[in-house]
Amino acid sequence: MDARLQVFERLLTIMDELREKCPWDKKQTFETLRPLTIEEMYEMTDAILDKDFKELEGELGDLFLHLVFYCKIGSESGLFTIESVLTRICDKLIVRHPHIYGELEVKDEEEVKRNWEKIKLKEGKKSILQGVPNSLPALVKAARIQEKVKGIGFEWDNLEDVWSKVFEEMHELKVEIDSKSENIEEEFGDLIFSLVNLSRYLNIQSENALAKTNTKFIKRFQLMENLVEAEDLELPEMSLSEMDIYWEKAKNILKKEQ
Numbered sequence: 001m002d003a004r005l006q007v008f009e010r011l012l013t014i015m016d017e018l019r020e021k022c023p024w025d026k027k028q029t030f031e032t033l034r035p036l037t038i039e040e041m042y043e044m045t046d047a048i049l050d051k052d053f054k055e056l057e058g059e060l061g062d063l064f065l066h067l068v069f070y071c072k073i074g075s076e077s078g079l080f081t082i083e084s085v086l087t088r089i090c091d092k093l094i095v096r097h098p099h100i101y102g103e104l105e106v107k108d109e110e111e112v113k114r115n116w117e118k119i120k121l122k123e124g125k126k127s128i129l130q131g132v133p134n135s136l137p138a139l140v141k142a143a144r145i146q147e148k149v150k151g152i153g154f155e156w157d158n159l160e161d162v163w164s165k166v167f168e169e170m171h172e173l174k175v176e177i178d179s180k181s182e183n184i185e186e187e188f189g190d191l192i193f194s195l196v197n198l199s200r201y202l203n204i205q206s207e208n209a210l211a212k213t214n215t216k217f218i219k220r221f222q223l224m225e226n227l228v229e230a231e232d233l234e235l236p237e238m239s240l241s242e243m244d245i246y247w248e249k250a251k252n253i254l255k256k257e258q
Contacts, residue, residue, distance in 0.1 A: 012082070015068045019076075030073060037066045049211055095119065117151035128152055140207050142196040150200075159201050162194070169194045216254075223250040 001009075018025040040062045047056040071082035096119050098104040099112065106112050117128055125131070128151065132144050149155070156162050169191040176187045199206040224246045228235055235243065 015072050019072055113151045142193050143206055146197055162198050162201050166194045166198055220250045
């Protein structure tokens with residue numbers, strides 16, 4: 001037997017045993033697993049951003065367990081089985097890749113994406129945006145919305161157009177701020193949405209970019225705290241200009257370590 005099938009069969013067997021014998025596993029439902037799965041997803045993305053591939057290996061295993069767990073519960077409830085789940089995704093992949101499993105010819109990745117969206121509409125989807133989960137974090141959701149509409153050609157022609165939109169939104173936000181309007185939040189959201197669009201044109205994942213900036217800020221700030229503490233000073237008692245001196249010191253130290 002293929003080694004991949006052997007280890008997958010082992011996981012299925014362990015899942016059956018845990019569900020039958022373990023008090024904790026026996027009590028789990030779709031609802032109780034959901035927040036744990038979300039946590040596992042975030043742990044996986046942390047490992048990716050940290051380039052900790054040993055940790056990533058472990059987190060992927062945790063996610064596999066969760067997927068098998070959902071299938072086990074579905075089977076017990078008569079809703080679906082792991083066979084039906086995997087058959088459905090296999091069938092979907094074949095239908096949505098006619099350039100591989102059919103006669104269609106494509107020239108590049110973008111044409112593959114456009115065909116994917118067209119096929120989804122033929123399958124009965126009423127909107128291009130129907131597949132975007134409501135519960136996605138807003139930054140990720142903005143990127144997914146833009147990717148979806150790009151698939152049917154609703155897209156800026158070039159980078160300069162995107163830049164113009166960013167500056168337009170910045171100006172509109174400033175106008176609302178200066179006039180102390182009630183629309184500041186809306187205009188701020190428009191600006192963020194346009195920046196997400198810019199990130200796509202630059203082939204940058206906006207969520208990853210912000211996550212890396214958050215990590216960088218935390219490291220720099222914590223080092224600044226250590227530098228201040230080493231000189232028996234207290235941050236809350238310091239002025240902003242004094243803090244900025246230690247901020248720059250921390251920045252330079254971390255740059256040298258790169």
